Amino acid sequence: MPPFDGGQLNRLLVRLQRGDGGALDGVLAVAGKRMLALAQGILGNRADAEDAVQESFLKIARSVHGFRIDTNGYAWVMRIVRNTALDMLRKRKRRAEENIDEFFSLTDGSYSEEGLAEAVALERAVARLQPDERKIIYYRYYLDFTVRDIARETGASKSAVQRTLDRAEKQLKIFLGAGQNPRE
Amino acid sequence: MNNVINMMEEKKDEQLQKAFEGYFDGNEAPKIDLGRAKAELEGARRRRQRGRRISAVLSACAAFALVLALTFTVLPMFLARSGGDMSQAPASPDDPTGLAPAPGDNGDVSNAPQSPSEDSRNPVYSLFAVTAEEKSYKELRGTFSSYMNDFAAIEADGFTVCRYSLYTYDGVAVMIGAEITNRSDEAPFTAIVYTDLSGGRYKAKELAKYSELPQESGYGISTEHKGIEYLSLIHWRKNGEKYAEVSSPSEAGAQVFMNYFL
Secondary structure, X not given: OOOOOHHHHHHHHHHHHOOOOHHHHHHHHHHHHHHHHHHHHHHOOHHHHHHXXXXXXXXXXXXXXXXXXXXXXXXXXXXXXXXXXXXXXXXXXXXXXXXXXXXXXXXXXXXXXXXXXXXXXXXXXXXXXXXXXXXXXXXXXXXXXXXXXXHXXXXXXXXXXXXXXXXXXXXXXXXXXXXXXXXX | OHHHHHHHHHOOOHHHHHHHHHHHHOOOOOOOOOHHHHHHHHHHHHHHHHHHHHHHHHHHHHHHHHHHHHHHHHHHHHHHHHOOOHHHOOOOOOOOOOOOOOOOOOOOHHHOOOOHHHHOOOOEEOHHHOEEEEEOHHHHHHHOHHHHHXXXXXXXXXXXXXXXXXXXXXXXXXXXXXXXXXXXXXXXXXXXXXXXXXXXXXXXXXXXXXHHOOEEOOEXXXXXXXXXXXXXXXEEEOOOEEEEEEEEOOOOHHHHHHHOOO
């Protein structure tokens, strides 16, 4: 499978802005799995997550003309999915507010056999992080936010975000590698 | 300095990035019906078109009101003051419309008479206003063979994938758009190429900047290093006017791209 290409997503969004409906199929092919992963993590099950992704595509179609080509298209799409999933969650009143601690649950359901062991290891490694580190990893690697975006979103300073990110990345690599935890 | 900071911000840890990519891609693709979203997109496009038409009608009304105001107030005042009898001045036999610039006038092209077919459409359009319909190479070659000849080398190349769209503006085919992805090891690139089909009669305003590119060996080109990629804008004329935006991690990407066309 070719590596994820963020530029390709931006080009598809430009085609959408020009009214090319076929580009929606492209967005689904390029980012569909990640959109589903994000929604599933928030909503907790695949059926609801697919509804959220479906709804997100409607929102993308409605609002794509407001998308600025010089910005991060992937982050723009993922924000829509995240907000849609959180809205659905609030409507059901199962949880009053976002709880990203329950985010990492992709491998519970219909995850493919291939790469399952690595995926489970990654989930476990993320689960071992401190809550503030986990949150920064979530913004950086799931939502593709820049450090500046994360600082804006969380109200923390850029340097504080960068320090936490560095620490979280270092910890994750240790957990994923030797399986040792220097905190233990 | 800002660029360095931005680059650092954009850079993720490679090992973790790879781990997360594997994690996301192992999930099954969602089963989604895009029919409603496509209908929504079409509805949004129609609403915008309607809005443009309404604003065009309002502009026309405003222009008409201005003409009336000029005709019934300013012009009589001017005639009365000059004491002239301009209504009896004959039109030039060479210019029955009376619109030709006077000697010494710079001849603003916006005053030039237009053919009836051009009256109803603005020759300068926005890429947002076009309708793009995806077409195969074969379909387009059947209708626009001379323009599509330039893509024969791309089509024959095993490293390259190309998707085409036909752009229409108010029902007129104005451009062919080609999205090209080249995955060669040497200098992979992605590109969008716009081929003008109107012989310059219609111009996309977003592409106007291409005419100012520095010239080099028969084509205009400018390359910028943006983040981890080189972004090149290229403009040339061969089988129609062509505008390309090429992204490549290699500085040679734009040249490899041009080798397909020149």
